[in-house]
Amino acid sequence: EPEVTQTPSHQVTQMGQEVILRCVPISNHLYFYWYRQILGQKVEFLVSFYNNEISEKSEIFDDQFSVERPDGSNFTLKIRSTKLEDSAMYFCASRVKQGSTEAFFGQGTRLTVV
């Protein structure tokens, strides 16, 4: 069964460092997403990406964050100059088309900023 894969499963980084979280969406999907879940809090939408550009983003997704689909298979989330409050579980998701179809989620990357 096709699935969304995320690497690494756990990333520890020092405050101020840049991190790149990687995702391989399901191959025929066209819409890609990043969500995050700070420990004990809700899963929050960060950004959606379609046709090589951001289609929607939340207020959380500021200039510190960027997304890229560098090679047609990977979908990355870059966090520049990480802060302690960026520590969270980051989920990648993909969807075949907009609207009512299911979003498939990866297993998440736990980011710990120390």
Added chain:
Amino acid sequence: AQSVTQLDSQVPVFEEAPVELRCNYSSSVSVYLFWYVQYPNQGLQLLLKYLSGSTLVESINGFEAEFNKSQTSFHLRKPSVHISDTAEYFCAVIQGGSEKLVFGKGTKLTVNP
């Protein structure tokens, strides 16, 4: 802005007992509703969804949820739970025209023998 409320953060039950996990959302204008489940150390998996049509939707493992527009609710139920149902359950909403899923805080269901 759309919001989702899951009133119960933890629900402990005994095996074979019925369970209801509650979910309320803030707006009923053109919404799609979902329940996702997260088993320990795994990602989010879609359990069931309401898009349109029959207000009662069912999953393959015995869960069901009913869309109640007047009460803006989408509660999840199972008549008899198994230990393997132990997981965290998230209610989520997409509002028409938006890309994003808005999640509730989740309910941890623990099924005890």
